Ligand SMILES: Nc1ncnc2c1ncn2[C@@H]1O[C@H](COP(=O)(O)OP(=O)(O)O)[C@@H](O)[C@H]1O
């Protein structure tokens with residue numbers, strides 16, 4: 001369905017991705033692993049067309065999408081769940097979900113909401129609460145649910161389990177399995193390698209913007225040294241049985257000392273820096289400003305099809 005070949009992405013002069021190729025089929029789950037700063041979010045943004053590559057090509061169903069903008073990609077079923085979910089905290093859960101359905105016909109929205117709630121029955125009782133009042137796990141469910149509202153064919157999820165408790169993380173993984181079993185392709189960025197490799201059929205490991213592994217999840221589980229060099233998996237996959245002094249244990253210890261490369265020890269990633277607004281949200285905020293409304297008001301008006309929202313497109 002989606003194919004990327006030799007992508008290169010730079011921010012100004014800083015190269016964030018180099019020579020990265022991948023392919024995702026319908027119903028397939030691809031895990032993208034790598035340390036902080038490895039280029040995982042950049043890769044998802046590029047696939048969602050929020051960032052333009054400097055070299056390389058992308059195809060969707062065999063058609064080149066190199067010059068597509070993010071909204072066109074979204075219309076064609078590429079949905080991004082950004083790092084930190086970026087919900088509208090002051091809007092209700094229902095409204096947040098409906099934002100994701102802005103491209104469906106009005107008559108379809110109710111039915112689609114029902115579909116999404118079958119995946120996330122936990123949200124059924126929360127529909128009228130402000131999204132900001134939900135737990136982190138519930139907010140992530142809304143984030144994924146919002147992306148699903150637009151009937152995506154490809155779901156790109158950034159840092160799925162970041163900041164979530166293990167129990168709710170496992171629950172969200174269970175739902176993700178159902179989502180991909182329903183035929184939706186999934187690209188999953190995750191810091192917890194064991195979870196991601198259990199969910200994914202194939203995996204890609206990025207290190208400093210380059211792909212250091214691409215293959216089956218099974219193969220990567222057998223080669224944990226690849227994750228050590230990417231500063232990953234030291235808790236879960238580092239060979240705990242290896243005695244100190246053995247090369248594997250030394251490498252794991254060195255990876256642990258290096259941590260995430262920014263002073264924090266991986267995987268204690270309690271916070272993240274978002275350098276780029278999700279294009280969807282930014283567009284909404286700009287449209288609201290142009291209409292002289294605050295973003296929440298503007299979205300509510302758009303959801304009701306108000307005249308005040310001129311192009312009616314969220
Ligand atoms: N908007 C941006 N402007 C400049 N540099 C950026 C921007 N976003 C990411 N980078 C840089 O690109 C590299 C990859 O970042 P990112 O894709 O966020 O990695 P990851 O998601 O794996 O942590 C890092 O060196 C980061 O500092």
Ligand SMILES: [Mg+2]
Pocket residue numbers: 040041042083158
């Ligand atoms: Mg990231």
